[in-house]
Amino acid sequence: MIKITRSFSRKVNLGNFQTADFFCSRELEVEQKDATQTSKNLHDLCELDVMDSIEKYLTPKPCDTKLGEKFQEEYAKRSEIDEINKEL
Numbered sequence: 001m002i003k004i005t006r007s008f009s010r011k012v013n014l015g016n017f018q019t020a021d022f023f024c025s026r027e028l029e030v031e032q033k034d035a036t037q038t039s040k041n042l043h044d045l046c047e048l049d050v051m052d053s054i055e056k057y058l059t060p061k062p063c064d065t066k067l068g069e070k071f072q073e074e075y076a077k078r079s080e081i082d083e084i085n086k087e088l
Contacts, residue, residue, distance in 0.1 A: 003028070009022060
């Protein structure tokens with residue numbers, strides 16, 4: 001048996017030198033022969049959890065509409081930059 005731990009984190013710039021940090025870590029014990037695929041699966045799950053948390057965080061709440069819009073704009077900018085970087 002081997003213990004595998006994978007994690008994923010991302011920072012979201014909130015402006016005014018503030019960031020929101022999102023982090024996920026998962027751990028599992030598996031047979032050595034399953035280690036590679038399990039490692040990939042754990043990483044994918046962590047990434048999905050973090051991105052889901054960011055999306056929920058950036059979604060405006062009824063009492064926080066203006067603040068939510070600012071976060072969504074920042075998230076959209078980052079997504080555009082990520083797409084441009086992929087093309088390069």
